[in-house]
Amino acid sequence: MCSLLIKDVLERGVTVSPRKEIVFREPKRAELGLDIYVRYTYRDFYSKVCQVANMLEDLGVGRSDVVTTFADNSHRHFLLSFAVPMMGAAFEPLTIGLPIETNIYVLNKIGRPRILFIDEKFIPLFEEVKDRLETVEKYVIMTDKKELPETKLPNVYLYDELMDKASPNYRFPDDLDENSIATIGNTSGTTGLPKGIAHTHKEIVVHNLSVSLPDFFGFCQDDVILLAMPLWYFNMWNVQYAGAMVGAKMVVPSTLPDGREVGELIEKEKVTVVIGTSSHVLRWIGDWEKENWKYDLSSVNRMLNVLGSTYMPLQVARSFFEKTKIRLIPCFGFAEACPMAGAIYPRGDKWEDIEKLIKTDGVPLPFVKVKVVKTKGGEEVKHDGKEIGFLAVKGIGGGIIKEYYKNPEATAKNFDAEGYFYPGDMATIDEEGFITNKGRKEDLIKGKEGFISPFDLEAVIREHPAVREVAAIGVPIGEFEKPVVCVVLKEEYKGRISEQELKKEFEGKVPESWMPDIFFTDMLTRGATGKIDKGRLKKLLLERISTQK
Secondary structure, eight states: OOOOOHHHHHHHHHHHOTTOEEEEEOGGGGGGTOOSEEEEEHHHHHHHHHHHHHHHHHTTOOTTOEEEEEOOSOHHHHHHHHHHHHTTOEEEEOOTTSOHHHHHHIIIIIIOOSEEEEEGGGHHHHHHHGGGOSSOOEEEEEOSSSSOOOOSOSSEEEHHHHHHHSOSOOOOOSOOOTTSEEEEEEOOSTTSSOOEEEEEHHHHHHHHHHHTSTTTTOOOTTOEEEEOSOTTTTGGGGHHHHHHHHTOEEEEOOSSOOHHHHHHHHHHHTOSEEEEEHHHHHHHHHHHHHTTTOSOOTTOOEEEEEOSSOOOOHHHHHHHHHHHOOEEEEEEEOGGGSSEEEEOOOOSSSHHHHHHHHTSOOEEOTTEEEEEESSTTSOBOOSSSOOOEEEEEEESSSSSOSSOTTOHHHHHHHBOTTOOBOOSEEEEEOTTOOEEEEEEGGGSEEETTEEEOHHHHHHHHHTSTTEEEEEEEEEEETTEEEEEEEEEEOGGGTTTSOHHHHHGGGTTTSOGGGOOEEEEOSOOOBOTTSOBOHHHHHHHHHHHHHHHO
16 A cells, blocks of 8 residues: 655655755854754765664654654754654654743643653753653753763763664665654643644645645745744644655754844855745844845745734835845644645736735645634635634645544534634635635624724734834723734834824724724733734733723
């Protein structure tokens, strides 16, 4: 029986692009006098993946075991993301930045690994909590140093020492079930305890076949793909497997690169595709403006900006396109969707052709069914791009999980009888299937005349030249909520513009009942993954209001 396996994805890349490179930029190596660039050809990378598989077997890892990591981007971590699933185990990167209590819960209740790979800098953190970890027996330290650091951790190994003993020859199994688990992630726990998300080999392969199609990301062998997101963030969105599948050159920067690093890598490696979140892309564009656009970005033809809580201002997208001719490809998704559920590749050489597409979140990927309903499992809203309802998605053969990992209660709450998953987002859908996200259900503002979309309020003010960041929330007033738009001003506008002046921007653009108050703040609260945490923001605003009474 033929199966869709991650091993076949990499082996195809080795076959068609044996001399193409996978490049890593690791600035910390400079502290030891080492070259900050680590380069492998696909052929050499495959040999290293085989070594890692042998190392894992020597550590006692077998099929269906879970191998967990707590680490930043590096060539060592990247190798694990391939070797672990290819040998039949499950790769589980923990999210750095979450409270340690959350990650302890994930280790004890979701992954339950026996082996934990960590960067050297995180040794003190795990020394403090080692006695609370129920299943971890061995720790493998990833560092560029030649000797194992002193530590109180039990059963500690040095990654490079284990690799030196491991053979570069390994035969990955052909008889793996394509429905076996390849990766395990988890929700961030901002709305309760984290929930495990397990993706199978088949789901990941089908997902990456879909996103690589011309109407979406259009990956091909000639591309140079800059993977500018952390491995600990939903396993780099699984995009490394798509890059390997087409045999593209891949470039992996440090964990959260700034505009300077991204610009230098684009120029040096002749990058054609850049992948990041909207908040990352906005920061890079801001950095490039500050440095007077000194980097040569001419090799890039598209940037994928996965939409989280930060939307790309149209004016920014337009000025960026007119200056660089780089298309910003909107995508929508969530961890449960592997993680993209939809996108759109804006065609055309004129801004007018692109604008109408990037105002939306795109259309569903192949093998993903999407509906917008009035109630869970209920009637669909009109496909008019106006009526708001609950977004629901379902995978046909891949992409979307069918259940939460070992959590039937959460599965029952978030899936309907037809197998549709409800991410908690409210949206519209038009007659051509374009989805426009209107915000999470809990973020919708309960106005006197119906729900108010925070995204629509944010869109009005985001285009103002004084605004750097914006988030709309609702403040309780009796049984309803007053819309409040929290604004972070650009430095040059602080003290030069008032809340009332910005409020005038809404006149004639929103119904009178939507008219918000404006609240200036120095920063917006964010979670570990960079998304704006509107729950915390609302709490801080209420505390500020109570102290002013």
